[in-house]
Amino acid sequence: MKILSWRLCALMLALLLPASTRAQDETSARTLDPLSRLDPAYRYAVEVLLDSARLAGLPTNPIESKALEGIAKNRNGRQIVIATRDVYRSLVRSRAALGPSATAAELTAGANALRVGITSVELAHMASTRGAGKELTMPLVVLSDLVTRGVARDTASQTIFQLWQKGAADEDFLGLWRGVERDIVSGTDPGVALMNRAREVPTRGPAPTTPPGARSENPETQNQ
């Protein structure tokens, strides 16, 4: 009877050990290669995008991050590839609009802005008026959010552009965003909320020139 018990124990160990080792392998593989959770065909498509970004000198983090986000949110491979392709394209356009000197954060914020409907020309116009040491990241993040919340694209981009030209600091943009968000939650029309709050931002620089949305040579708006 004792011998039988020992044999049973040995058999159980023999069966359990490889299973637990296999589980550990899967976990470590997932950590080392997070894209392993993606179907091979879709994974290949994402890796092609990553290679293209690398060759173009673009940051690859936003693309890989979008793929992982899709996996975490249980989206299928097709949806993930569409989303990552969208990120890649907007990064290419963002770099073209913001110029080679743009930081990775600015490129990412610019790509986000393009994805919510801001045009390359509007981005380029903001970049062309950038002073030394000034980062476009925060204004672009706020601009993207405002459009997402329902502020008309032209109104949002013109207002943010004017504040940017007036020399508004990151804190000013964040304060503007907080005020607008509070007003929208309280029931104020998003566009009206933005116009009201923008008046409260202190002027720190020269008066604005032509707003970006008013440019007639805007190729993207002409095509719409």
Add this chain to the structure above:
Amino acid sequence: MHLPKLPAAAAVAATLALLFPGQRARAQNASEMEVRLEAGAATNSPPGTVPFRALALTPSIRYATNRFTVRARGAAWHDNNQWHLGDASASAQVFAPLRYGVRAELSAGASHLFHDYALQSDQVDAEARLHWMQEKGGIWLGSGVTRPLRVGAVSSVNVSSGGIWTSVGPTTLRGSVTSFFFTKLDTTTQTNRPECARNAFDNTTFPEDAASTDGCRHSSRLTDVEGSFQWRQRLLELTFRGGHRFGDSLDIEPRSERWASMQAAVWITSQVAAVAGGGTEPAQPARGFPARRFASLGLMLAYWPIPRQAVLVTTPASLIRAFELRPAGTALQRLTARIGGVETVEIMGDFTDWTPVPLLRQGRDQWELLIPMSPGVHQINLRIDGGLWIAPPGIPSIKDGFNGEVGVLVIKP
């Protein structure tokens, strides 16, 4: 004599104008509910009477949205092996949308108050308030009318109030001035002829012909100046309150000239707190209650039933009372959130490779996490009790490309 009615009418008119604007306001469908039950020993000591001590059971419920709040509260007293109904109150408030920092409020309520078996009263009241609110503070002006029932001395009271408040970190300071204007003193006919009350808080009467030339009618005004200090940090909530009453010495009991009280709650778990309080309270002019000393000690159970829809659909702001990110050393960020009545709070983002990471509970509704985050633009989602991933409130957000939204964080070098 009629002057106090004018500001009341003006305040009500302004409030109505703001409450029902011509343009239909868009408001988020945010709602929250809170259910509480306090159980403990309480004692009331009106001056000159034997202190009333009993076990008290106090349930309350509150339901709030962006536009209205409804509250109901009751109390049952256990004394001499019997349960008795104690306090009971119900009230409703309606709010106008916030415009240019201004918000109007209309409130109405009915209540039954219980000091001891000999001293109970009912009351209905209505008030209009105008608030000017900013992120860290605000002021309000209000006017209303109170109608006590079953109170011999006072038939109605006009109440005008104004106040100021500010929040600094975990501390909230409030100051208020409340003026009570008694338009009429009641008459009684126990001896088949009119009799007058001696003052606002005294039910003993004297014959009308011994009263002033106005007969029983005379007006008096009391003004309360009150301040409160509320401090809330993780497991502990403390509230101090104190005030001073000004007015005709005939209408103010000596014990009502100054008052002070303290209440404390220590949260043992996220839904159970030990509560203690005590101090003095001034007389309540609208109810004919004298000043009193009180003390209470007990346990409080709190429950925030969250409608599943509220988590899944649109309104994290109503559940998440605060969401903050602060630098906490090199490359570390301290993420804190205030979310009451939930079991788990998780975040994920590009900085976690989109792997869910749970926040640690640090008190009744405080959640915290220290997490490494490099400078740059990061995306973050938050999930409550395993619900849908949402963009945390208080930070900008964008569409995530998967029919959802994601919060955007900018970490500076």
